[in-house]
Amino acid sequence: xxxxxxxxxxxxxxxxxxxxxxxxxxxxxxxxxxxxxxxxxxxxxxxxxxxxxxxxxxxxxxxxxxxxxxxxxxxxxxxxxxxxxxxxxxxxxxxxxxxxxxxxxxxxxxxxxxxxxxxxxxxxxxxxxxxxxxxxxxxxxxxxxxxxxxxxxxxxxxxxxxxxxxxxxxxxxxxxxxxxxxxxxxxxxxxxxxxxxxxxxxxxxxxxxxxxxxxxxxxxxxxxxxxxxxxxxxxxxxxxxxxxxxxxxxxxxxxxxxxxxxxxxxxxxxxxxxxxxxxxxxxxxxxxxxxxxxxxxxxxxxxxxxxxxxxxxxxxxxxxxxxxxxxxxxxxxxxxxxxxxxxxxxxxxxxxxxxxxxxxxxxxxxxxxxxxxxxxxxxxxxxxxxxxxxxxxxxxxxxxxxxxxxxxxxxxxxxxxxxxxx
Numbered sequence: 001x002x003x004x005x006x007x008x009x010x011x012x013x014x015x016x017x018x019x020x021x022x023x024x025x026x027x028x029x030x031x032x033x034x035x036x037x038x039x040x041x042x043x044x045x046x047x048x049x050x051x052x053x054x055x056x057x058x059x060x061x062x063x064x065x066x067x068x069x070x071x072x073x074x075x076x077x078x079x080x081x082x083x084x085x086x087x088x089x090x091x092x093x094x095x096x097x098x099x100x101x102x103x104x105x106x107x108x109x110x111x112x113x114x115x116x117x118x119x120x121x122x123x124x125x126x127x128x129x130x131x132x133x134x135x136x137x138x139x140x141x142x143x144x145x146x147x148x149x150x151x152x153x154x155x156x157x158x159x160x161x162x163x164x165x166x167x168x169x170x171x172x173x174x175x176x177x178x179x180x181x182x183x184x185x186x187x188x189x190x191x192x193x194x195x196x197x198x199x200x201x202x203x204x205x206x207x208x209x210x211x212x213x214x215x216x217x218x219x220x221x222x223x224x225x226x227x228x229x230x231x232x233x234x235x236x237x238x239x240x241x242x243x244x245x246x247x248x249x250x251x252x253x254x255x256x257x258x259x260x261x262x263x264x265x266x267x268x269x270x271x272x273x274x275x276x277x278x279x280x281x282x283x284x285x286x287x288x289x290x291x292x293x294x295x296x297x298x299x300x301x302x303x304x305x306x307x308x309x310x311x312x313x314x315x316x317x318x319x320x321x322x323x324x325x326x327x328x329x330x331x332x333x334x335x336x337x338x339x340x341x342x343x344x345x346x347x348x349x350x351x352x353x354x355x356x357x358x359x360x361x362x363x364x365x366x367x368x369x370x371x372x373x374x375x376x377x378x379x380x381x382x383x384x385x386x387x388x389x390x391x392x393x394x395x396x397x398x399x400x401x402x403x404x405x406x407x408x409x410x411x412x413x414x415x416x417x418x419x420x421x422x
Contacts, residue, residue, distance in 0.1 A: 020213025045204025065165030106326025208377025262290035286421035305398030312393030
C-alpha cells in the first residue's frame with residue numbers, strides 16, 4: 001500500500017530531524033560532509049520548483065481568465081462576484097500581514113547561520129528596490145515581456161497574463177480556440193511536471209530540514225510553532241469575525257451564525273479533504289438547499305470561487321513570505337510588503353488548481369522580492385494541518401459570496417428559512 005504524499009513528507013521530516021541532529025555540520029561519509037549532501041538534495045528540489053513557476057503561472061492565469069471571459073463572466077453578476085472575491089482576499093491578506101508584523105514569529109536571536117553570514121543578501125534586496133508604491137504599479141507593465149520572464153518579474157508577468165487571457169477571448173473564433181487550446185495544453189503539461197516534481201517533495205523536505213537542523217539544532221522550531229499560531233489566529237479572525245460581518249452588513253442577513261450551521265457538512269468535508277474542488281458538490285448542495293440560493297447564482301459563483309477565490313491561501317502566502325523574511329533577518333519595508341500583498345492577491349487568480357498551490361505561490365513571492373527559498377522545507381512541517389484550515393476558509397468564503405450576491409440580486413429569502421443541508 002502506497003503512503004499518501006503528506007505521510008511521506010512527515011516521515012521524511014522525522015528522518016531529517018534525526019539525521020540533522022546526529023550529523024551536525026562536521027560529520028562526513030566517504031570524505032563528503034553530510035551537510036553538503038543535504039544542501040545538494042534541497043537545492044535540487046528548490047531549483048525544480050523555480051523551474052516550473054513562470055510557464056505554470058502564465059498558463060494557469062491565461063486559461064483561468066479566458067475561462068471567465070468565455071462564460072460571459074464580466075456581466076453584472078460576474079463583476080459582483082469578482083469584486084467580492086478580490087475584496088475578501090485583500091482583507092484576508094491584510095489580516096495576515098498585520099498579525100505577522102505584530103507577533104513577528106520569525107524574529108530570532110539566532111538567525112540561520114548560512115544567511116546571517118551572507119553579507120550580500122541585503123545588497124541583493126537593495127538591488128531589487130522598488131522605490132515607492134507608485135513604482136509597484138509601474139512594474140506591473142513590463143517594457144519587455146521576455147526580459148520580465150527571464151528575470152522572473154512576476155508582477156509584470158501576472159498582469160500581462162491577465163490581459164492576454166481576457167483579450168484572447170475577444171478575437172475571431174478560429175484563432176481564439178487555437179490559442180486557448182495551446183495555453184490549456186501548456187497548462188496541462190506544466191501540471192504534469194509539477195505533480196512529478198512534487199513526488200520528490202519528501203526528498204526535498206529531507207534535504208532542506210536536515211540542513212537546517214544540522215546548522216541550528218532545534219532553534220527554528222520555536223519560530224515555526226509561533227508561525228503556526230499566527231496563521232491559525234489570522235484564519236480564525238477571517239472565519240469568525242470578517243465573514244459574519246460581511247453577511248450582516250453587506251448581505252443584510254439578520255443571523256449570520258445560521259450560515260455556519262447550514263454549511264457544516266461542507267466545512268467538515270473541506271477540513272477532511274483539503275480540497276475545494278472535492279468539496280464543491282457539497283458546497284453547492286448546502287448553499288442551494290440549506291441557504292436557499294438559486295442555482296442560477298450558485299452555479300456561477302461557487303465554481304468560479306473554487307478557481308479564483310482563495311482567501312485562506314492568499315493569507316497564508318503573505319504570512320509565510322514575511323515569516324521567511326523575519327527568519328532570515330531580512331527587513332522588508334512598507335513598499336516591499338505592499339508588493340507581497342499585490343502578488344498574493346493576483347496569484348490567487350489561477351493557481352487554485354495547481355498541486356501544492358500554496359508552495360508554488362510562495363515560491364513566486366520569494367522570487368519576486370529576492371528572498372531566499374531555503375525555509376520552504378520548514379513550512380512543509382506544518383503545511384498539511386494548515387492546508388485543512390485554509391481550505392475550510394476558502395470554501396466558506398465562497399458560500400458567503402453566494403449568499404451576499406444572491407441577496408444583492410433581490411433574493412431576500414436567502415438564509416431566512418429553516419433550510420438544512422444533508
